[in-house]
Amino acid sequence: MAIEMYKPENGDSKDMRPFRCVVCGYVYGPKVGDPENNVPPGTPFSDLPDDWLCPLCGAGKSLFTAVEE
Numbered sequence: 207m208a209i210e211m212y213k214p215e216n217g218d219s220k221d222m223r224p225f226r227c228v229v230c231g232y233v234y235g236p237k238v239g240d241p242e243n244n245v246p247p248g249t250p251f252s253d254l255p256d257d258w259l260c261p262l263c264g265a266g267k268s269l270f271t272a273v274e275e
């Protein structure tokens with residue numbers, strides 16, 4: 207049977223770290239979201255749709271890396 211890996215951080219399942227586009231340097235902030243692309247504030251990067259693209263350069267989610275605070 208398959209069990210999905212699930213790693214809550216500090217008891218909070220939401221990963222609210224910002225993510226930076228490695229191509230252009232744009233930073234996606236979960237607290238801000240991406241309202242121009244129908245992403246409401248409070249949306250963690252992991253909850254973005256798979257077809258979400260960097261609003262600046264069009265890079266896919268796989269080209270984003272977490273920003274450690």
Ligand SMILES: [Zn+2]
Binds near residue numbers: 227260
């Ligand atoms: Zn970009």
